[in-house]
């Protein structure tokens with residue numbers, strides 16, 4: 001296994017997170033956000049960005065999984081659902097990365113069925129070229145090429161989530 005040097009440094013990440021938070025704070029001015037983080041991947045991005053959003057908010061999480069090692073399995077499992085009432089709320093769904101978009105699309109549609117007042121999507125990374133699902137992403141941290149990346153919440157086989165930066169991951173040289 002090889003972890004390259006940071007592809008996105010701590011400083012780049014933190015600057016972009018603050019920018020996104022400012023944009024979100026402006027857009028949700030006068031509202032109360034229900035921020036829903038998708039675990040496990042979004043845990044670090046979620047914790048960072050909510051600290052910089054200065055709009056009233058409640059937070060909740062759901063646990064979903066679609067990946068086996070680094071291959072998309074196509075199957076989405078919800079291990080734990082949101083507990084807050086979604087109906088009539090201004091929901092901001094926060095995830096780590098959109099790849100095919102199948103996972104987020106599934107979760108988005110599941111939440112939409114609960115009749116929120118609004119439902120926006122914020123993702124830290126976006127591999128746009130890999131998209132299969134028809135999904136509008138409202139806030140994106142960085143668009144990245146089709147490389148498998150780890151760190152800042154993202155894993156390979158459960159590992160590397162604790163790295164404070166993003167690296168490209170290769171199984172062998």
Ligand code: IMP
Pocket residue numbers: 041066067072095096097098099100101102103104147148149150154155156
């Ligand atoms: P999608 O359904 O194909 O969009 O897959 C999205 C999920 O796959 C993300 O929430 C991640 O958990 C995982 N994923 C996709 N690409 C990567 C990557 O490069 N590194 C780590 N996890 C990834």
Ligand code: MG
Pocket residue numbers: 038039040041042095096097
């Ligand atoms: Mg994820």
